[in-house]
Amino acid sequence: MSEKNRDGKRTARERMAVEREKQKAAEKRRRALIVGASVVCVLGLAAVIGVIAANAGKNKSGDSAGPVVAPSGAQGKDSLAIPVGKDGAKSTLTVWEDFRCPACQAFETSYRPTLHELTDSGKLRIDYHVVTLIDGNLGGTGSLHAANAAACAQDAGKFRDYHDVLYANQPKETDDAFAGNDKLIELAGKVEGLDTPAFRACVKDGKHNNWVVKSDKAFQAGGYSGTPTVLLNGKNIYQDQTMTPAKLKQMVEDAAKG
Numbered sequence: 001m002s003e004k005n006r007d008g009k010r011t012a013r014e015r016m017a018v019e020r021e022k023q024k025a026a027e028k029r030r031r032a033l034i035v036g037a038s039v040v041c042v043l044g045l046a047a048v049i050g051v052i053a054a055n056a057g058k059n060k061s062g063d064s065a066g067p068v069v070a071p072s073g074a075q076g077k078d079s080l081a082i083p084v085g086k087d088g089a090k091s092t093l094t095v096w097e098d099f100r101c102p103a104c105q106a107f108e109t110s111y112r113p114t115l116h117e118l119t120d121s122g123k124l125r126i127d128y129h130v131v132t133l134i135d136g137n138l139g140g141t142g143s144l145h146a147a148n149a150a151a152c153a154q155d156a157g158k159f160r161d162y163h164d165v166l167y168a169n170q171p172k173e174t175d176d177a178f179a180g181n182d183k184l185i186e187l188a189g190k191v192e193g194l195d196t197p198a199f200r201a202c203v204k205d206g207k208h209n210n211w212v213v214k215s216d217k218a219f220q221a222g223g224y225s226g227t228p229t230v231l232l233n234g235k236n237i238y239q240d241q242t243m244t245p246a247k248l249k250q251m252v253e254d255a256a257k258g
Contacts (some may be wrong), residue, residue, distance in 0.1 A: 027065035034070045068210045071159075076127060082151070084160050085118075085125035090255045093126045096219050096229040099146035099166050099178060100134035104228045105236070108167045114245040123256040128163070133227050134173060134215045142171075142178030146204075147212040149184040152202035153194060161191045 034198035039108050045055035070079035081094075093115070095128050097104045130147035134140075146166055153162035171177035176182060181203050188195040188203075200209070219229075232251065 021201055039187060044196045048083050066210060069208055070211050071154035071208055072157075073154060074151075074211075078214065078218065080211075081127035081129055081220055082159055083127055084135075084152050085120045087125065088124055089119075089125040090258070091118075091124050091233055091252045093124055093232040094129070094229075095126060096129045096158050096222075096227055096236075098131045098133045098227045099144050099150065099170065100138075100140075100173060100176075101172070102173050102228070105167045105170045107228045111245050111248065114249050115148070117253050118249060124252050128159075129219065129235065130212055130214065130215050131219045131227050133185065135218075138174060138176075140176030140179050142176040143210060145181060145184060145206070146178040147215075148206055148208045149181075149188070149203045151208035151211060152199050153188070153191070155202060156194055156196065156199055158191050158194045162188065162194060165190045170208060179217045 011154055012223040016138055041089065073083065075081050075083050097108075115124070115126060119126060125224060130143075130150065133148065135143040137256055141160060150159060150166065152161045166178075169187055171188075188199055229236065232248070233255070237248065
């Protein structure tokens with residue numbers, strides 16, 4: 001065999017050896033990339049799970065998720081109604097309200113004396129349901145916090161009085177003053193015997209916040225168009241343009257006679 005042929009075969013073997021080393025190096029890099037990609041996918045999935053878990057621990061107001069604690073004496077489906085009046089009343093008024101809602105305040109101002117008279121006489125029972133419509137429309141947490149404070153007042157047996165105080169001191173719709181717990185506690189001073197350590201803790205801890213959120217979801221699921229929504233024995237009377245406190249009183253009294 002000539003020297004030239006030997007040199008040619010040696011060169012070919014060397015080239016093949018170099019190529020095999022390149023292939024090994026490439027395979028090693030490929031395996032490293034696959035392992036690396038797998039780690040990134042797992043870490044990414046963990047991150048997504050973490051985000052989902054973190055978000056699941058928040059309700060729409062940003063408060064930590066927890067048990068739904070209904071106020072004392074709450075009744076109805078899922079204990080979402082705060083009752084005022086006697087259970088044996090022949091008529092029931094169902095009110096969906098938002099403490100930041102100007103229309104709710106107007107309804108309360110106009111109808112309050114009649115409602116008090118009818119509930120005190122045992123002819124009417126009112127089921128109050130709280131809503132956070134204005135928080136959703138304008139932002140803020142005043143509807144939520146005021147509703148929680150009202151539920152705290154219910155725990156103390158002072159719901160109706162505090163309910164009336166909130167509307168009597170309602171800020172402008174765009175003013176989220178009720179978001180401040182100190183303001184809500186200050187207003188409790190207008191109700192005899194309400195401003196107690198237990199009430200203050202209930203307000204500051206947002207004890208009934210998740211209950212308020214659940215009530216608002218029930219309002220949305222009900223397909224109601226706005227607040228206040230006022231139903232007398234299931235019939236929407238707030239949409240009746242001829243309705244007046246006197247007319248409502250007559251309807252309730254007629255039902256009581258029957």
